[in-house]
Amino acid sequence: MDRIVYDRMAAHDSTHWWYRARRDILADYLTREGRLPEQARILEIGCGTGHNLPMLASFGSVEAIEIDPAARDIASLRLGRPVGDAPLPILPGIERDAYDLIAVLDVVEHIEDDVAALKAMAACLKPGGKILITVPAHQWLWSAHDVVNHHHRRYSKKTLATALAKAGLEPRKLGYFNSLLFPLAAAARLAGRMTGRDDSDDSPPPKAVNSLFETIFRMERHLVGRVPMSPGVSIITLAEPKG
Numbered sequence: 064m065d066r067i068v069y070d071r072m073a074a075h076d077s078t079h080w081w082y083r084a085r086r087d088i089l090a091d092y093l094t095r096e097g098r099l100p101e102q103a104r105i106l107e108i109g110c111g112t113g114h115n116l117p118m119l120a121s122f123g124s125v126e127a128i129e130i131d132p133a134a135r136d137i138a139s140l141r142l143g144r145p146v147g148d149a150p151l152p153i154l155p156g157i158e159r160d161a162y163d164l165i166a167v168l169d170v171v172e173h174i175e176d177d178v179a180a181l182k183a184m185a186a187c188l189k190p191g192g193k194i195l196i197t198v199p200a201h202q203w204l205w206s207a208h209d210v211v212n213h214h215h216r217r218y219s220k221k222t223l224a225t226a227l228a229k230a231g232l233e234p235r236k237l238g239y240f241n242s243l244l245f246p247l248a249a250a251a252r253l254a255g256r257m258t259g260r261d262d263s264d265d266s267p268p269p270k271a272v273n274s275l276f277e278t279i280f281r282m283e284r285h286l287v288g289r290v291p292m293s294p295g296v297s298i299i300t301l302a303e304p305k306g
Contacts (some may be wrong), residue, residue, distance in 0.1 A: 069133060071265060075266060078267055080277035088240060088280070088283055092284075092299065093164075097193065097195070099164055100163055103122055103163035104162050105165075105166065106128070106162045106187065107119055108154075108165060109130075109173070113138030113140075119164075125142065127142055128146065129147075152174055152183055160188070160190075161187055163189055164193055165192070165194045166195045167195070167196050172216055181302075185232055194302045198217070199218065199298075200218060200239060201296075202219070205217060220237055224237060232304060232305065237299070237300035240299050242293045243279050244279055245294055245295050
């Protein structure tokens with residue numbers, strides 16, 4: 064990702080509506096669907112500034128990886144111990160057969176060989192382990208945001224399921240989220256494309272709007288994984304090795 068993306072993450076990951084509501088949605092999703100053992104061993108890959116680590120720590124003992132040095136320093140402070148830097152798709156030096164849960168939250172789209180990355184993650188799971196995956200949805204929503212974030216693709220449910228199958232993984236509860244705000248997000252992306260004002264700036268909107276968006280997005284915590292969601296900005300699943 065461009066340096067500015069990490070800088071914005073560091074500045075806004077505790078206040079931006081998307082980060083705040085998504086953490087609550089993921090926590091509820093894991094509580095209902097994760098079926099994790101007590102004190103699960105958890106690895107977050109591509110943790111950025113570490114803003115998800117406290118949420119994941121409520122489910123067990125957390126380790127993390129981040130390849131950007133500045134973001135890794137911030138994440139290490141939040142975690143209270145060093146965050147690793149093993150890159151995908153190989154994950155060199157990461158213990159195999161070791162983790163009850165691996166979290167890759169808006170990460171797989173950054174990896175050119177997503178199947179190889181998913182295979183490496185699967186090799187790091189204990190028997191019965193799972194991978195929590197979120198990715199951006201709909202290739203037609205491609206914008207300057209994807210460019211500055213160095214995305215290789217946006218996914219459909221079918222293309223994510225295909226990549227998982229090639230990696231020997233089976234998805235559970237694969238579906239959309241960030242659906243309630245999807246019409247607004249899609250309209251903004253299309254308007255930017257048509258007017259030539261496609262903007263990668265994802266700084267928080269004015270306080271009142273930020274609060275409203277957070278409230279709307281957070282409502283999905285009661286829905287994701289329970290009912291099929293209408294098309295959304297993102298896709299979520301828990302994946303397990305086949306067999």
